[in-house]
Amino acid sequence: MTTTVADYLLSRLREWGVEQVFAYPGDGINGILGAFGRADDQPAFIQSRHEEMSAFEAVGYAKFSGRPGICMATSGPGAIHLLNGLYDAKLDHVPVVAIVGQTNRSAMGGSYQQEVDLLSLFKDVASDYVQMVTVPEQLPNVLDRAIRTAMSRHAPTAIIIPADVQELEYSPPGHAFKMVPSSLGIDWPTVSPDDAAVRRAADLLNAGSKVAMLVGQGARGARAEVEQVADLLGAGVAKALLGKDVLSDELPYVTGSIGLLGTRPSYEMMRDCDTLLTVGSSFPYTQFMPALDQARAVQIDIDAQMIGMRYPYELNLVGDAAATLRALIPLLERKQDRSWQEGIADNVRDWWQTMDREAHVEAEPVNPMRIFRELSARLPDNAIVASDSGSSANWYARQLRFRGNMRGSLSGTLATMGPAVPYVIGAKFAHPDRPAIALEGDGAMQMNGLAELLTVRRYWERWSDPRLIVAVLHNNDLNQVTWEMRAMGGEPKLVESQALPDMSYAGFAEAIGLNAITVTDPEKLGAAWDAALAADRPTVLDVHCSPDIPPIPPHVTFDQMKSSAEALLKGDENRWGVIREGIKTKAQELLPHRDES
Ligand SMILES: Cc1ncc(C[n+]2csc(CCOP(=O)(O)OP(=O)(O)O)c2C)c(N)n1
Numbered sequence: 001m002t003t004t005v006a007d008y009l010l011s012r013l014r015e016w017g018v019e020q021v022f023a024y025p026g027d028g029i030n031g032i033l034g035a036f037g038r039a040d041d042q043p044a045f046i047q048s049r050h051e052e053m054s055a056f057e058a059v060g061y062a063k064f065s066g067r068p069g070i071c072m073a074t075s076g077p078g079a080i081h082l083l084n085g086l087y088d089a090k091l092d093h094v095p096v097v098a099i100v101g102q103t104n105r106s107a108m109g110g111s112y113q114q115e116v117d118l119l120s121l122f123k124d125v126a127s128d129y130v131q132m133v134t135v136p137e138q139l140p141n142v143l144d145r146a147i148r149t150a151m152s153r154h155a156p157t158a159i160i161i162p163a164d165v166q167e168l169e170y171s172p173p174g175h176a177f178k179m180v181p182s183s184l185g186i187d188w189p190t191v192s193p194d195d196a197a198v199r200r201a202a203d204l205l206n207a208g209s210k211v212a213m214l215v216g217q218g219a220r221g222a223r224a225e226v227e228q229v230a231d232l233l234g235a236g237v238a239k240a241l242l243g244k245d246v247l248s249d250e251l252p253y254v255t256g257s258i259g260l261l262g263t264r265p266s267y268e269m270m271r272d273c274d275t276l277l278t279v280g281s282s283f284p285y286t287q288f289m290p291a292l293d294q295a296r297a298v299q300i301d302i303d304a305q306m307i308g309m310r311y312p313y314e315l316n317l318v319g320d321a322a323a324t325l326r327a328l329i330p331l332l333e334r335k336q337d338r339s340w341q342e343g344i345a346d347n348v349r350d351w352w353q354t355m356d357r358e359a360h361v362e363a364e365p366v367n368p369m370r371i372f373r374e375l376s377a378r379l380p381d382n383a384i385v386a387s388d389s390g391s392s393a394n395w396y397a398r399q400l401r402f403r404g405n406m407r408g409s410l411s412g413t414l415a416t417m418g419p420a421v422p423y424v425i426g427a428k429f430a431h432p433d434r435p436a437i438a439l440e441g442d443g444a445m446q447m448n449g450l451a452e453l454l455t456v457r458r459y460w461e462r463w464s465d466p467r468l469i470v471a472v473l474h475n476n477d478l479n480q481v482t483w484e485m486r487a488m489g490g491e492p493k494l495v496e497s498q499a500l501p502d503m504s505y506a507g508f509a510e511a512i513g514l515n516a517i518t519v520t521d522p523e524k525l526g527a528a529w530d531a532a533l534a535a536d537r538p539t540v541l542d543v544h545c546s547p548d549i550p551p552i553p554p555h556v557t558f559d560q561m562k563s564s565a566e567a568l569l570k571g572d573e574n575r576w577g578v579i580r581e582g583i584k585t586k587a588q589e590l591l592p593h594r595d596e597s
Contacts, residue, residue: 005136005161006035008170009099012143013043015184018070020044020429021099022057024081026074028101028114031166043070046429046459048422049451051078055085056419056448058096060426063409064384068095068150069426075101075163076114079121084416086125086156091413092242093217093303095150097157098126104164105134118160126158133161137173141182148186154303191302192323201298201315202331205233208275208296210340214258214289215247216240218280218301218321223247225325226279233277234335236344238266240283241397242412249401252345259285261397261551264354265347278313280321282306284413300324355399363546364577366522368392368473371543372399372439374525375471378533380435381405384427388420388440388449390480392473394551396439418448421470425455428463435467435533442500443478445470450508453540457512460538468538472505475547482574483551492572509540519543548577 003011009032013021020043025033036045048054051073058069069089073082079100089096102108103115122130129149131142139161146157173179192198205211211233219226223246230237230253237247238258247254255265270276270290276297283289289311290297298315301307308316317324335341359373372395379385381404387396389411402408407427411419420438427436440449449470460466473479478498485491493499506516515535517528519542532539 003170004031004035004166005133005139005168005170006031006166007038008136008139009143009161009166010035010039010043012140013070014039016147017067018043020046020061021070021072022046022048022054022061022426023072024048024051024054024074024078026078026101028075028078028103028163029072029099029161029166030101031163032072032099032101032161035166046455048425048455050448051081052083052085052418053422053425053448053452053455055082055096055098056088056422057426057429059085059089059092059094059419060386060409060423061430062089062094062096062426063092063423064407064427065430067430068097068147070097070099072099073101074114075103075118076116079116079118083121083125084414085419085422086122086158088411088414088416088419089156090125092411093154094156095154097146097150097159098122099159099161101166102132102160102162105162106164108162118158122158122160126156128153128155129157131159133159133165136165136168136171137179139170140173141180144182144184151186190320190323192319192327193317195327197315197317198324198327199331201317202328204296204298204314205275205277205328206331206333208233208273209335209337210273211235211275211277211335212269212273212290212295213237214240214270214276214278214281214283216243216279216281216283217246218303219243219246220280221320222279222322222325225322225329227251228329229277229325229332230341232329232332232334234338234341235277236265236269236341236348238262238269240281240412241393242409243281244397244400245402245406245408246280248403250403252348253341255344255348256351257397258283259288261394262288263351263398265344265351268347269344276311278311279325282309284310286310352401359399361549362522363549365520366525366543366545367549368475368543368545369395369399369549370522370525371471371473371541371545372396374529375437375439376400378526378529379403379406379437380533382434384408384424384431384434384436386410386420386423386427386436386438388438388444389415389417390441390444390473390478391475391483391551392420392439392441393480417444420444421449421452421456424468424470425452425459428459428468432463433465435465435469438468438470439473440470441473441479442475442505445472445505446500446503450505453509453514454512456538457514466537467533467535469532469541470509470539471541471543474505474542474544476500476502477547479547480551482547486572487550490570492570493574495573504542505540506542509542515539517541546577548574
């Protein structure tokens with residue numbers, strides 16, 4: 001039997017260690033589908049309900065495995081559907097390779113059915129590498145470069161293979177003019193800055209007396225080093241959203257998230273520090289950093305393209321986080337005065353008490369924060385958690401305490417709705433032995449999650465640990481938008497835009513054979529989480545919760561409070577509930593409770 005280009009494509013993916021392709025079929029990739037039929041499930045074809053979900057699954061897989069995620073779609077509409085997921089990969093710096101079909105070469109340029117200019121379509125999202133394979137000899141080089149580029153640039157790349165090329169007999173590139181042979185694999189260097197730069201950074205950090213650290217996902221491999229540096233410098237450490245799982249929230253000096261979704265201790269630490277050390281983060285919101293002339297600052301980042309932005313850093317050190325910190329550690333003098341770090345630890349202790357009180361504010365019927373609070377106490381050490389974009393992202397950032405080997409992520413930069421369920425599906429393919437939990441609003445559920453539960457149903461029996469839990473914040477509202485309009489624009493809830501059609505998420509889950517629990521009483525939340533975490537199959541937790549709890553950041557400005565109040569006075573349908581719950585919630589931050597445990 002001859003080996004087609006498509007057969008070779010799959011064998012090369014196998015050689016790269018690719019175990020599954022997140023995909024959806026169509027006649028633009030019929031040749032590749034045929035090859036899957038001959039490939040004995042290696043790699044496995046994992047079918048989603050929508051190509052955007054395939055791309056999100058590849059992103060989730062890559063985020064939680066550290067390996068490139070591969071997604072595939074047909075030409076035209078299938079390729080177009082991939083885009084949002086690929087942009088999610090691009091903005092969060094995740095290695096994903098998209099493989100798409102195209103019409104036959106003989107039809108190209110003929111405005112043929114499903115013919116879209118795919119090179120132009122992917123030009124921006126896959127700006128690091130997008131190529132069309134037009135002859136068999138081109139394939140190994142294009143595929144290998146797409147994979148290597150995705151890994152080295154932490155970015156999406158794309159390969160376009162016309163349908164007729166997929167069916168051609170494979171012939172390798174030769175030892176000849178205009179042939180481009182290729183090779184597998186890559187060994188990475190450990191990049192560290194030169195000694196003089198490290199010395200300058202150490203001098204700057206030794207000179208400070210109130211050091212704040214900001215860590216992001218780039219510090220993931222440097223947990224022990226970050227802890228050691230924080231101890232030496234007597235520093236507090238804030239975590240950018242994508243770096244929430246870099247450092248344990250049980251460390252007393254970890255102030256948690258920063259920014260719009262952040263904590264008060266992070267906000268105050270940045271407001272009051274005299275020195276800033278940023279490691280592996282391109283956190284975008286300058287207004288949550290120290291004032292521009294307030295702190296002397298050092299940044300460490302592996303990517304020279306991303307360094308030096310967001311703050312007037314005095315020193316920008318390009319290097320691997322762990323290697324650079326290891327070089328720095330012997331040069332740091334342990335701060336004798338520990339009062340700055342102790343003050344931060346006091347604030348952090350207070351903050352968690354406040355969060356607990358806020359989560360216990362009564363609401364009609366359930367306070368959404370309580371969902372996260374009850375989960376936080378029960379999270380298994382090896383849990384993988386994904387949040388969607390919506391009010392859940394606020395509670396994910398502020399209410400969940402990570403420890404152990406927990407992993408967590410969300411669409412940090414694109415902030416797109418709809419990735420939470422496909423992310424945890426990707427996570428289960430990366431780690432079938434770990435429990436995975438998606439937290440998302442009913443809007444995101446209606447947009448993507450519901451349909452993708454069918455994908456969960458299809459595959460869960462393959463996972464050695466069958467626990468995949470989707471908790472739905474059932475508030476019949478696009479609540480984050482409602483609150484943004486109230487707080488930023490002083491506008492009341494626009495019912496036509498934000499009210500959602502009601503349905504039973506548990507009923508849907510039950511109807512397709514998943515475990516389902518409906519919660520309408522906050523006192524039953526803990527038991528519901530216990531049951532979901534003990535279940536022998538995936539579970540949907542349908543939690544009826546209040547839309548009246550404001551996801552207001554800890555540093556809310558007077559203007560925003562005033563805008564919200566004005567919006568309510570303009571005739572917001574939820575005004576009485578909002579005023580009641582909002583005031584009760586905010587009061588928890590102001591009440592004296594330092595001495596309570
Ligand atoms: C694809 C996409 N469309 C629209 C938005 C704007 N947006 C951000 S949050 C949100 C509402 C989310 O509602 P829901 O999922 O019900 O969660 P809730 O905030 O109610 O908890 C919307 C519409 C977005 N981020 N992404």
